[in-house]
Amino acid sequence: MSDLDFAIIGRVLPYLMKGLQYTVQLTLVAALGGTIFGTLLAMARLSSFKPLALIASGYVNLMRSLPLLLVIFWFYFLVPVLAQTVMGWERPPQIGAERSAYITFIMFEAAYFCEIMRAGIQSIARGQVGAAYAVGLTYWQAMKLVILPQAFRNMLPVLLTQSIILFQDVSLVSLLNVTDFVGAAVKIAQRDSRIVEMYLFVAVVYFILCYSLSFMVKRLQRRIAIVR
Numbered sequence: 001m002s003d004l005d006f007a008i009i010g011r012v013l014p015y016l017m018k019g020l021q022y023t024v025q026l027t028l029v030a031a032l033g034g035t036i037f038g039t040l041l042a043m044a045r046l047s048s049f050k051p052l053a054l055i056a057s058g059y060v061n062l063m064r065s066l067p068l069l070l071v072i073f074w075f076y077f078l079v080p081v082l083a084q085t086v087m088g089w090e091r092p093p094q095i096g097a098e099r100s101a102y103i104t105f106i107m108f109e110a111a112y113f114c115e116i117m118r119a120g121i122q123s124i125a126r127g128q129v130g131a132a133y134a135v136g137l138t139y140w141q142a143m144k145l146v147i148l149p150q151a152f153r154n155m156l157p158v159l160l161t162q163s164i165i166l167f168q169d170v171s172l173v174s175l176l177n178v179t180d181f182v183g184a185a186v187k188i189a190q191r192d193s194r195i196v197e198m199y200l201f202v203a204v205v206y207f208i209l210c211y212s213l214s215f216m217v218k219r220l221q222r223r224i225a226i227v228r
Contacts, residue, residue: 009201012188019184020205023170026180030105030170031163037106038113043143045118056114063111069172071108076100076176097176109166116158120151157221164213168206181205 009016044056063071079100080092095103124147132142152159174183182202189198 006197006201008188008192008194008197015188016181016184016201019179020181022179023167023181026101026105026170026173027163027167029102030109030166031159033102033106034109034113034166035117035159037110038115039117039148041110041114042117042121045114046121060111060114063108064115068108068169069175072101072104072172072176075104075107097173097178101170101173101176101178105166105170109162112162113159116155116162117151119158120155121147123154124150153224157217157224160217160220161214164210164217167213168210 041056041060044052045060047053047056076095076097080095083089084092128146128150129142132146137145170180171182173180174186177183179187185198185202189195
C-alpha cells in the first residue's frame, strides 16, 4: 500500500471527467430513448391486435433473455456484416463503436422499460378507461391524456431505479474501446501502471453517485405514496 500514488488522480482528472460525461450522456439518451420505445412496446403488448402484441412480446422476451454484453458485441460485429450481405455492398458499413453503443442500449433497455410501463398501465383502474371512452376519447387520446400520465407517476421510482442500473451497465462499452468513465480509467491504469488507484477511484465515484441517486429515489417513492 505504501507504493500507491493517489496524486495521479488529480493529474488525470480532466480526462476522467470527460469519460464520466460520456457515461452520463449515454445513460440519459438510452433512458429517454428506452422509455419512449418501451412505452410504445408496452402499448403494443397490451393491444387487442394479436399479431402486433405477439411481435412486441417476442422482442421483449428476446432482449430480456440475452446478456447485454452479447447484444453489444452482436450489434457491433455482426449487424454490419448482415447489412452487407442483405444489401449486397462491397464492404460492411462503418457504424462505429459509439453509435453502436447508443443504438444497442436504447434497444436493450426498451425491453425492460416496456415491462415497467406495462405494469404501470395495468395498475390504472379499468373504470378510468371506460370513463375516457364515455366522454368520447379515442384509444390513443385516452392513453395520452388519462392512462399514461398516471402510469408514469406510479412507475417513476422504478423507472429511475432502472436508469441507475443502466448507468452502471454503461461501463460495458469500454470493451469496445469507447472512452467512457471506466474506459478512461482502464487506459490510464494500463499506461501508468496504476491499476489499484484507478479502479479504486472509479469504485468510489460509482458508489457515491449510485447511492445518492438511490437515496433520492427512495424519498421520491415515499412522497408519491403520500400523494396517493
